[in-house]
Amino acid sequence: MSRWRGDPWAVLLTLSLGFFMTLLDLTAVNVAVPSMIGDLHASLDEVLWVINIYILALAALLIASGRLGDVRGPRTMFIGGVALFTAASVLCALAQDPAQLIAARAAQGLGAAALAPQTMTIIIGTFPAERRGAALGVWGAVAGVATIAGPTLGGLLVSTAGWRWIFLVNVPIGALVLVMAVTLVPDVRHGTHHKLDIPGVVLAAATLACLTFALTEGQRYAWNAGIWALLGAAALLLAVFLVHQAKGQGGEPLLPFALFRDRGYAVMSFVSATVQVGMIGLFLPVMIYLQSVLQFSALKAGLVMAPAMVVSAVLSPFAGRMADRLGGKYVLMSGLALFAAGLAWLTGVAGVGRTWWEFQPALIVAGAGIGCLFGPMVTVAMYNVDPRMAGAASGVLNTVRQIGTVIGSAAVGAVLQNRLAVSLHQEAVNRAGELPAGVRERFAAGLDGAAKDGLAAGTGHSGGFQSPHIQQVAASAFEHGVVHAMRPTLALPIAVVAAGAVACFLVRSERAGGRRAVPDAADARTRA
The missing domain is CATH 1.10.287 (Helix Hairpins)
Structure with missing residues (x-):
């Protein structure tokens, strides 16, 4: 493989595989929530930590890892990050309780934070200026593919092999990336030293x-x-x-305030965070609903999302061209409005006894909105950024996006837990009259426990009753309680995404042909 060492496209393939591996786990784990709850006897808040701790470590250390790459060398940091991520994936798969899984996921997040910023640094240092745009386009498309593949591949693995294989699948990929990185990726350094x-x-x-x-x-x-x-x-x-x-x-500060003097960049930073809150709202409560209420398998739940994600991927390149012709502001506003409308439509459709196809119109509208967001968002953000600041601008923008994911996951999870406690208790009170007086208290306690113990999919939380009638009433109360909790939970991401659409009014209308920020190899600093 020595003759391929330093070949730009071989390097790009190596970096893209490593980047894909880290992004896949952001969405695939959501599909496994009900399975992890049941297998590990975890509460909902413990499983939320499985999701949040990964994003928290990634967001907190993203910029710092970019700076460390400048000091230690991006190739060294990339290889170390892949090794840590792969080893942590093994520990995730072997976890026997929620605490072990949370600790292993934290290590995974550290590995992802170490490798992700180095990918763009190495690409910019490897590709000549005339081919850099195409390379960065391929690199950016990896995020879209990972978004599509995450729920579907996660569902397939959970249904056929168990939730642990969501993490084990990273092991052969990580091993391959390590071999490729050692043999193919050159040591790209620019001679510029930054203080951490x-x-x-x-x-x-x-x-x-x-x-x-x-x-x-x-x-x-x-x-x-x-x-x-x-x-x-x-x-x-x-x-x-x-x-x-x-x-x-x-x-050297982590957060260059000079970037936020440009109105477009400042607004897009806010919008990027709102988009991530919307994405969490789309995946987390909906996946729990599909599996716990409708009894869909993890694979079927993932496939329900697949058409919307395919629409998103197909529309993304067209949205970029439209942004150049009409101005990214208007494409973004349309995309955010469609995304919020799709989530609102989904809220109206959600209910007990629904079929998979009833969700498709709402999900496709949301997917079309998502497809209009990422390209135009970066275009508007970077429009007036000085090319010498392009590296720092990219790193800060992506860090803000991940912070939006952290806060969105925590906030959506908090609303979901609160509403579950209220709605399941109310369902218990409303339906207790249908049961003999001697079992009402145990019945109510069983449903109250459902909110605390994690929504084990398919149990119906019958409280241990053997009577088919009581089990049927308990299952019905549980299902309606989850639906009633899901609707106000989705109201939060809908409102946040709508706020992002309104914020776009603050952006000046600009089109292609003006000043654009093009990352320069000499300024490859903090990136994600």
Whole structure:
């Protein structure tokens, strides 16, 4: 393979495989939520931590890892990240309880954070300027493919082999990427040294950790004083972080405030976060509903999403061209409006006893909206960015996007847990009259336990009753309770996505032909 060493397209294939592996786990794990709850005897908030801890580690260390790549070499960081991610995937698959799985997922997030920023750095350093656009286009398309493949491949693995194979599938891919990286990827360094703002990294990670813990565990601790203290601590730490960054203490700041002087970039940073909240709203509660209420297998639940994701992938390149002709602002507003409308339509369709095809019109509308977002969003954000700042701008934009994923997952999960506790209790009260007086208390306790113990798919939470009539009433109450909880849960991402659409009014109408930021190899710094 030595004759292929340094070949740009062989390098791109290596980097894309590694990047794909990290993105696949962002969406595939959502399909496995009911299975992990049942197999590990986990609560819903514990499984939410399985999702959140990965994104939290990724978001908190993304920019810092980009800077470390400049110091230690992007090839070294990429290889180390792949090795850590692959080893952590094995630990995830071997986990015997929620705590072990959460710890292994944290290690996975560290590996993803180490390798992801290096991919663009190496691409820009490997490809000549005239071919760099095509290479970055392929690299960007990997995200779309991973989004499509995640729920479907995850569903296939969960249904046929079990949820542990969602992590084990990373092992052969990771091993292949390691071999390819060692033999094919050159050591690309630009001779520019950057100082790592360690206090900034610590402050950012602490802010996200306090916020995520408070939102994820709030329902378990009944939103007591400790939870509110954590929310207050998150706000205080955020303020300290912003002051620290503004003063430029600790060397080179993680967050270059100069970027946000451009209105388009500032608005797109907000919009990118709103899009991620919408994506969490589409995958997390809907996947739980499809498997726990409609009794779909994990594979069938993943396939329900597949047509919408295919529509999204097909529309993405056309949306980019439309953005050049009409201006990204209008394409974005249309996409966000379609995304919010699709989620709202899905909320109206959701119910007990639905069939898979009843969801397709709403999901396809949402998928069409998603297809109009990512290309135009980057185009608008980078339109007026100085080319010398393009690397930092890309890194910050992607970090903000991942922070949106962290906050969205925690917030959507918090609303879902709260609404489940209320709706299942109300269903128990409403239906207890249909049962003999001697079993009503146990019946209510069984449904209350469903909200706390994690919605084990298909159990109906009958409370251990042998009577078919009581089991039927319990199953019906459980299903209607989940539906009633899902609707207000989806209201949150719908409102956030709609806010993103409104924010686009602040963007100036600009079209292609003006100044564009093109990343330069000499400025390859913080990227994701």
